[in-house]
Amino acid sequence: DQQVKQNSPSLSVQEGRISILNCDYTNSMFDYFLWYKKYPAEGPTFLISISSIKDKNEDGRFTVFLNKSAKHLSLHIVPSQPGDSAVYFCAASAAYRTDSWGKLQFGAGTQVVVTP
Amino acid sequence: EAQVTQNPRYLITVTGKKLTVTCSQNMNHEYMSWYRQDPGLGLRQIYYSMNVEVTDKGDVPEGYKVSRKEKRNFPLILESPSPNQTSLYFCASSFRQGGTDTQYFGPGTRLTVL
Numbered sequence A: 001d002q003q004v005k006q007n008s009p010s011l012s013v014q015e016g017r018i019s020i021l022n023c024d025y026t027n028s029m030f031d032y033f034l035w036y037k038k039y040p041a042e043g044p045t046f047l048i049s050i051s052s053i054k055d056k057n058e059d060g061r062f063t064v065f066l067n068k069s070a071k072h073l074s075l076h077i078v079p080s081q082p083g084d085s086a087v088y089f090c091a092a093s094a095a096y097r098t099d100s101w102g103k104l105q106f107g108a109g110t111q112v113v114v115t116p
Numbered sequence B: 001e002a003q004v005t006q007n008p009r010y011l012i013t014v015t016g017k018k019l020t021v022t023c024s025q026n027m028n029h030e031y032m033s034w035y036r037q038d039p040g041l042g043l044r045q046i047y048y049s050m051n052v053e054v055t056d057k058g059d060v061p062e063g064y065k066v067s068r069k070e071k072r073n074f075p076l077i078l079e080s081p082s083p084n085q086t087s088l089y090f091c092a093s094s095f096r097q098g099g100t101d102t103q104y105f106g107p108g109t110r111l112t113v114l
Helices: none
Strands: A010-014 A019-025 A032-038 A045-051 A056-059 A062-067 A072-077 A086-093 A110-115 B004-007 B010-013 B019-025 B031-038 B042-051 B054-057 B076-078 B087-094 B109-113
Touching: A010 A019, A019 A032, A019 A086, A019 A110, A032 A062, A045 A056, A045 A062, A045 A072, A072 A086, A086 B042, B004 B087, B010 B019, B019 B031, B019 B087, B019 B109
Parallel strands: A010 A110, B010 B109
Antiparallel strands: A019 A072, A032 A045, A032 A086, A056 A062, A062 A072, A086 A110, B004 B019, B019 B076, B031 B042, B031 B087, B042 B054, B087 B109
């Protein structure tokens, strides 16, 4: 049973517009959330993270929002660029609360295509 | 350059023929993990290791073995591969820093079992 869900397998957006990727989780023990970006034939690369003590974290064009009561997080990319075309994975960890370091739960991923 | 390396990158084998996929990291990370990526399922953890000689099962450990004899290496062993182990495999490493658990991934190994 997947504890982290990305319900949109794909997203198409025009260059310069905002991309919004969504992620839901079921385990209330999760206390650290990450977004990874993956290009074909490469491993996932870390993009941005957020701790459960915050509700927003920003890094350049990327912002992650966390709504703990709804068990929902989202990634905003503004403005979207063609180089952002990739698969984005949401991941969650209960490391701090449960001492289960090294265990990440991933969503199924969202394929983002940014068109010129 | 800080990195996680995996070998081989591509492997085609037959059912039952034992194989090992190697993983090495040069960042002195305590934690290492193996994942498999399958369409519609994302990345699922196979095994992870908290340090040398300390390993534990992830979500899909059946049919796999691991060992952690040195901090930098974490090989994945398939003693009798079967076609349902055809997948894309990723090794990752991380270190403990406060409440964070950011993992760094290798480039992947695409395995086909005929």
